[in-house]
Amino acid sequence: IEPIPGHDLLWQEIQSLNSHSAFNHQKMILFPTINYAQSSEIFWMTAARDSDWWNQWYERYSRFILNYADLANVLSLDALIIGDPSVTPSMMNGMLPNGKLSQSPENADEHWAHLVADIRSRFKGKVIGVASINADVDLIPGWLDQVDEIYVLFSPALKKERSGTVEELKMEITRLLNKRVLPIYEKYQKPIIIGLSYPSSSYALGGFNSSDHDRVTIPAEVSEIQPDLALQARLYNAALISFSSREYISGFFTRGYYPYLETYDASSSIIGKPAGDVLWFWYHFLLNKSP
Numbered sequence: 286i287e288p289i290p291g292h293d294l295l296w297q298e299i300q301s302l303n304s305h306s307a308f309n310h311q312k313m314i315l316f317p318t319i320n321y322a323q324s325s326e327i328f329w330m331t332a333a334r335d336s337d338w339w340n341q342w343y344e345r346y347s348r349f350i351l352n353y354a355d356l357a358n359v360l361s362l363d364a365l366i367i368g369d370p371s372v373t374p375s376m377m378n379g380m381l382p383n384g385k386l387s388q389s390p391e392n393a394d395e396h397w398a399h400l401v402a403d404i405r406s407r408f409k410g411k412v413i414g415v416a417s418i419n420a421d422v423d424l425i426p427g428w429l430d431q432v433d434e435i436y437v438l439f440s441p442a443l444k445k446e447r448s449g450t451v452e453e454l455k456m457e458i459t460r461l462l463n464k465r466v467l468p469i470y471e472k473y474q475k476p477i478i479i480g481l482s483y484p485s486s487s488y489a490l491g492g493f494n495s496s497d498h499d500r501v502t503i504p505a506e507v508s509e510i511q512p513d514l515a516l517q518a519r520l521y522n523a524a525l526i527s528f529s530s531r532e533y534i535s536g537f538f539t540r541g542y543y544p545y546l547e548t549y550d551a552s553s554s555i556i557g558k559p560a561g562d563v564l565w566f567w568y569h570f571l572l573n574k575s576p
Contacts, residue, residue: 286319286349293320296356303360314413316366316436317353325371326382334388342375343396350400354408365408366436367400368415368426370495377427380495397428413478418465420492425469434476434535437466439524440483440493447487447516454523462527466534476535481524484541485517485558486510486551501541501553510551518559525567539564 288295294302299315306313321328332338350367357365373379374387377394381387390396404412414432417424420442429435443449443457470477483489484502488510493501521539528534539555547557555561568574 286345289320299356300360303362312363313360314362314364314366314410315353315357316369317350318369319349319371321371329374329381329387330383336390339375339390343400346372346375347400347403351403351407354404357410358408362410364411364413364434365404366413366415367404367432368436370415370417370424370438373417373424373426380422380424394427397426398431401428401431416469417495418461419495421494423465424495429469429473429475432475434478435469435473436478436480436538437469438480438482438540439466440481441465442492443490443520445490447490447513449490449519451519451523451526454520455526458524458527462531470533477533478536478538479524479528479534480538480540481521482540482553483517483520484510484551484553485512485514485555485560487513487516488551489513489516489520502551503541504543504548504550504552504554507551512549512551514549514558514560517555518563521555521560522563522567525563525571529567529571 303313319325332342354365374381375389375393376397377389377391379387379389379393401412401414411433412431413434413436414426414429415436415438416426416429417438418441419438420440441461443454443461445453445457449457466477466479482493482501484507486507525537528537539560541553543552543554543556548554549557555564
């Protein structure tokens with residue numbers, strides 16, 4: 286598992302991005318994910334997944350993550366995120382894309398705990414672990430007691446009509462937080478960061494299934510889908526109202542952000558859309574920043 290020039294970001298390119306972020310008074314954190322040659326589904330379904338294979342997998346994946354832990358330390362970043370949803374088959378009771386058990390080793394969570402310890406031995410910042418709240422199933426690793434904070438990828442289905450008001454959507458999101466996110470906090474007692482992703486289309490209320498490892502839609506995927514920018518804006522407004530009133534939620538990300546240009550399509554990106562204006566308001570209001 287290693288980066289391919291021209292296909293993946295290399296150290297020098299990430300260092301350049303970090304310098305650009307710092308110049309614009311922004312901070313960057315790293316979330317290393319695997320860019321599969323074919324797809325994660327094909328990778329896991331065709332893997333041998335016997336004892337020797339699993340040992341090689343953990344060794345190679347650890348080298349992959351520790352490479353970025355070293356980079357994060359060189360750049361003096363505040364945090365490193367681990368737990369790419371596409372590698373959940375390697376965790377305890379991991380599930381394959383077809384819904385069957387991956388037959389991961391009984392000590393799978395020990396491998397992940399050792400990985401966290403190895404990261405801490407070479408990186409001074411926070412280690413953040415990932416949990417996923419999806420439309421079909423929640424993926425909550427057993428090794429989250431080893432991390433400093435928990436990054437919750439939040440894209441569950443919402444039981445509301447497309448015409449739902451901000452208040453109605455807020456009540457539904459609050460219900461889901463109480464039922465599916467609050468128990469994570471109560472179990473691990475770690476600050477929660479929410480990573481929200483819903484597309485700007487009529488499909489938004491359906492959320493994302495666990496088989497969509499990125500939990501986002503990108504511009505190239507939605508050219509045939511009719512956008513609904515207003516629905517996404519109401520949904521994100523409702524989410525921020527609900528998130529901001531919960532003390533255990535310490536931060537928020539909007540996921541699927543496509544920084545290269547403004548889009549008015551049905552993707553998850555908010556740049557150039559009404560949802561972007563909503564987040565602009567909440568950013569300045571919650572952090573008491575002047576426009």
